[in-house]
Amino acid sequence: MKKTKEDKCDALIVGAGVVGSYLARRIAEEGHKVIIVDKRSRAELGGWKNSGHNIDKDVFKKLPVEPPAESEIGAQVEYAEFRGPNTHFKFRLPMYNVRLGLFTRRILDDAMDAGASFQGGVECLGAEIEDGCVVGIKARKEGGDVSYRAKLVVDVSGICAVVRNSLPDEFGIDKKMTPFDYLNVYSEDRKVDPAHWPVPFTYHSVMQGWSGSRRPGVIGLGLGRFGYTGEDPAEACRALARQALSVPGEVIFKTRARVPVRHPLHKLAAPGVMILGDAAYQGKPLNGEGLSVMLYAAETAAGVAARALANDDVSEESLWDYSYRYQRKWGKRFAPIHRLRYELSRFSKEEQAFTMGLGLYGPEEMSSIMLDGKLEISALQLANKVRNGWKAIFKPDLVIRLARASLQGSKLTELYRQYPRKPADITDWAAEADHLFRHD
Numbered sequence: 001m002k003k004t005k006e007d008k009c010d011a012l013i014v015g016a017g018v019v020g021s022y023l024a025r026r027i028a029e030e031g032h033k034v035i036i037v038d039k040r041s042r043a044e045l046g047g048w049k050n051s052g053h054n055i056d057k058d059v060f061k062k063l064p065v066e067p068p069a070e071s072e073i074g075a076q077v078e079y080a081e082f083r084g085p086n087t088h089f090k091f092r093l094p095m096y097n098v099r100l101g102l103f104t105r106r107i108l109d110d111a112m113d114a115g116a117s118f119q120g121g122v123e124c125l126g127a128e129i130e131d132g133c134v135v136g137i138k139a140r141k142e143g144g145d146v147s148y149r150a151k152l153v154v155d156v157s158g159i160c161a162v163v164r165n166s167l168p169d170e171f172g173i174d175k176k177m178t179p180f181d182y183l184n185v186y187s188e189d190r191k192v193d194p195a196h197w198p199v200p201f202t203y204h205s206v207m208q209g210w211s212g213s214r215r216p217g218v219i220g221l222g223l224g225r226f227g228y229t230g231e232d233p234a235e236a237c238r239a240l241a242r243q244a245l246s247v248p249g250e251v252i253f254k255t256r257a258r259v260p261v262r263h264p265l266h267k268l269a270a271p272g273v274m275i276l277g278d279a280a281y282q283g284k285p286l287n288g289e290g291l292s293v294m295l296y297a298a299e300t301a302a303g304v305a306a307r308a309l310a311n312d313d314v315s316e317e318s319l320w321d322y323s324y325r326y327q328r329k330w331g332k333r334f335a336p337i338h339r340l341r342y343e344l345s346r347f348s349k350e351e352q353a354f355t356m357g358l359g360l361y362g363p364e365e366m367s368s369i370m371l372d373g374k375l376e377i378s379a380l381q382l383a384n385k386v387r388n389g390w391k392a393i394f395k396p397d398l399v400i401r402l403a404r405a406s407l408q409g410s411k412l413t414e415l416y417r418q419y420p421r422k423p424a425d426i427t428d429w430a431a432e433a434d435h436l437f438r439h440d
């Protein structure tokens, strides 16, 4: 293989999805030399995944990023519906359903306008490490080996987490992903007669799926199954289409992917490297929707990275503030839902119907979970809520499992409040967190 010369920069971003591109822009705006690489070409970015992605409207009020242009919006959502056994309600969910390919390319263009340079067709093979610090990456481009030297590398390569997975164990970054930690997702777009469009955005609980308008005359739907079930989501998606759509329509796009739904990495930084996005498991716990939270995380990461580069200090201590601020805000919010998710994921249809009948999740809880990742049901509230249902159907095992998950969730919230200020204290904290996340 031919060997080409090295490229040098301050920050090297691996992965030009929405999140990596936003991060590149924000670091470049601080005057640092930023290169963003992706194994895909610019034209291929985003669109391979799914044609439409929901993103919270609030993101565009809170972050310095222009709301999607008319051409980038497939559909607008103000309220979503939730359909589960014994329950059907509407809840507030102000979102844009963006056309992911167009939106990703615009965010990348913003990064390039800020001075970042993009190199497509570059497949990262892993980190280069010297004296216990990441100093760049090895990559393949046009059939040849390339290496990049950077003061700081950020892994935003999605679920394959190519840099993270190449780090040595001494970095203390968790690399394992169990089949409880991801959903196998199948998603498709169907072209329907305009008379049957638009449709409300709907979450279907027992099916663990969703359906909604994509763009005029097109409906998207999809479904996830936990990795450990070994089930093929495509089969269930056909059943969902029959149930959710009044006319089936012609399938014009389909895709399969894994979506991580695990609690975030305990450590998001190590010497010379930061981890962000799906590579750090930062998506919302129940459905893995990641863009909104990951853009907030990117804003935090960019501030910390720019400061570290300006101080010429990319040590773990210098980058720690990113981990600290993320865990104190989002880790703490999501932890109880992650713990509960292990139980919910194993519910039988009958158990789902039972808990839905208890009214544990109404419109307010659903808005809070879906928008902010907050679920505040204490063990006591849970016990009160189950009292009526307890009389109707006696399910002590289920109630005990839920109560234990709820109690551990509360302990996790407290633990995340005490997330260490210094990397030296992470080992004990991580052991306690692993203990509380543990499920049978």
Ligand SMILES: Cc1cc2nc3c(=O)[nH]c(=O)nc-3n(C[C@H](O)[C@H](O)[C@H](O)COP(=O)(O)OP(=O)(O)OC[C@H]3O[C@@H](n4cnc5c(N)ncnc54)[C@H](O)[C@@H]3O)c2cc1C
Pocket: 014, 015, 016, 017, 018, 019, 020, 037, 038, 039, 040, 045, 046, 049, 050, 052, 053, 054, 055, 122, 123, 124, 125, 156, 157, 158, 159, 160, 162, 185, 186, 187, 222, 255, 256, 257, 258, 259, 276, 277, 278, 279, 283, 288, 289, 290, 291, 292, 294
């Ligand atoms: C079907 C489906 C529907 C979804 N719906 C929603 C939704 O509605 N709302 C929502 O918020 N989230 C949704 N998600 C989740 C969302 O897509 C992710 O959470 C988010 O895009 C993660 O962003 P990321 O930048 O971390 O990774 P990605 O967007 O996956 O970007 C990673 C980039 O890294 C590149 N890359 C990978 N490996 C390498 C390598 N070795 N070398 C170089 N480049 C590499 C890839 O080409 C890619 O461009 C959905 C996911 C799927 C699969």
